[in-house]
Amino acid sequence: MLAWPLAITNLSQIALVLTDTLVLGRIGELPLAAATLGGNLYFIALAPAFGAAFAASAMLAQERGRVRHHMREMRRTVRAAAWLGIPLFALLGALLWNTGAILVAAGQDPALAAEAQRYNRALLWGMPFFYGFAVLRGFLAALERPVPALWVSGLAIGLNAALLYLLVAGGFGIPSLGVMGAGISSAIANGSMLVALAGWIMLDRKLSRFRLMGRFWRADWRRIGEMVAVGLPIAGSMLLEIGIFSATALVMGWISPSAVAAHAVALQVASACFMVPMGIGQAATARVGLAAGAGxxxxxxxxxxxxxxxxxxFMALTATALLLLADQVAALFLAPELTDTRALAATLLMVAGVFQLSDGVQAVAAGALRGLKDTRLPLLFAALGYWGLGLPIGLGLGFPAGWGPLGVWIGLASGLAIVAVLMTLRWAQLAGREGPALRRLTAQPG
Structure with missing residues (x-):
């Protein structure tokens, strides 16, 4: 199956962040909170890159589905994605370099913001490599060969763990670099993933025939324009989704560092669970795109x-696990003396269990719609669900109602449920049993 290697690859990638969280959580609340705030801004900056990479994946799948001249067309799309990444990361790097000023302007404690900036200034150097890896993973998914990306991601986890031991935990007597060490280790791990996967493709007899970077100097502006047109709504949707969790982290910062740390634990666990439906959604993009390209x-x-x-x-199973084992999971991430933080994290994990099903459904429905290059309405759904309804509900319950972090997370759950319903209804509209709307789309792919 295509979905499970992609899902496990996503789990491998989130394991990099989870490993950082586990190590930093044992050092103290401040490093964990700083990495959480910095990481949230990092993932906001990554949204345009995700949009471009997912747009490339949809285009690659449809090009392969059309069969004729697919090798040439797929090569042009990968090359266009690389061209698009150049200005993208110049802008995103400048944003992340000023993490401290951004967080202080958002009302965060200056000391916390300074630590978050140290983390991001190290982490940002791995961003272009992660983007390149995501594009090549989409290329392999379109060819229904996802396993190399899985192996590469697994090796990166081991490398990141070793570097964390050296740079953060102070292994072999090396002075700890704290949050900056965690950023350095993740950046190096991301770099290794791109280098290893590109090397794998170059050494594979069949894959090397695509000559993905052949005539790289020739920019295909029409294809870059199509990628921007398809990718901008995807980036917007992801920015809205990532942004709502990042905004929630900022809200937690208004409450206390303990609330940020508890939020970090619950968010990392929920994100790990989300990687499986995200992988299934990527497989849906490839499968739907292949079918659409073939009519x-x-x-x-x-x-x-x-x-x-x-x-x-799958998400029904993870929901059950989180509801039953919230206390035990929270204890894995936080030192025993942080009893109040652990109790709050367990409470938030139970809320995460409640929204598992809707989170998984909306991710896969969005992936299926991307396979048809239907990306504009999902952007509007994300704006309405996350920001129009979810955040106001969370703020209302968190502050005027006095529910604190619990109320904010209930708002998150409400927003995810709304988006899941809207995404599924949109897919049902385009892909009814008789499929008239879908037939019109597949008759005119692209």
Missing amino acids: DAIGAWRAGWVAIVLSGG
Whole structure:
């Protein structure tokens, strides 16, 4: 199956962040809170890169589905994605370099903001490599060969853990660099993933024939324009989704460092669970795109619904686990003396368990829609669900109602549920059993 290697690859990547959280949580609340705030801003900055990479994945899948001249077309798309990344990361790097000023302007404690800046100034150097890895992973997914990316990600986890031991935990007597050491280790791990996966493709007899970087100096402006047109709404949707969790971290910073640390634990666990439906959604993009490119409406319909049902089943299991084992999971991340923080983290983990199903369904429905290059309405759904309803509900329950962090997370759960319903209804509209709307889309791919 295509979905499970992609899902496990995503789990491998979130394991990099989880490892950082585990190590920093044992050092203290301040380093963990600083890495959480810095990491949230980092992922906000990554949203445009995700948009470009996911747009490239959809285009690659449809190009392969059309079969004729697919090798040449796929090479042009990968090259266009690389061109697009150059100005993208010049802007994003400048944003992250000024993390401290941004967080202070957002009302965060200056000492916390300064630590978050140290983390991001190290972490940002790995961002272009992560983007390159994501583009190549989309290329392999379109060819239905996701396993190399899985192996590369697994090796990166081991490298990151070793570097954390040296740079953060002070292994072999090396002075600890704190949060900056965690940023350095993650950046190096991201760099290793791109180098290893690109090397794998170059050494593979069949894959090397694509000559992905051949004539790199020739910019395909039409294809870059199409990637921007498809990718901007994806980036906007991801920015809204990532941004709501980042905004929540900022709100927690208004409450206390303890609230930020508890939020970090719950968010990392929820994010780890989310990596599986995200992988299934990526597989749905590839399968639906392949079918759309080939003009197979029923095949696209089947791929989308199977992915949604599969994700819903998996997330029902993770919801049950989080509801039953919240205390034990929180204890893995926080030192025993942080009893109040651990109790709050366990409470937030139970809320995360409640929104697991809706989070998984909306991710896969969005992935299926990307396979049809249907990205504009999902952007509006994200704006309405996360920011129009979810955040106001969370702020209302958190402050005027006096529920604190619990109320803010209930707002998150409400927003995710709304987006899940809207995304699924949109997919049902385009991919009804008879599929008239889907047939029109597959008749005119791209």
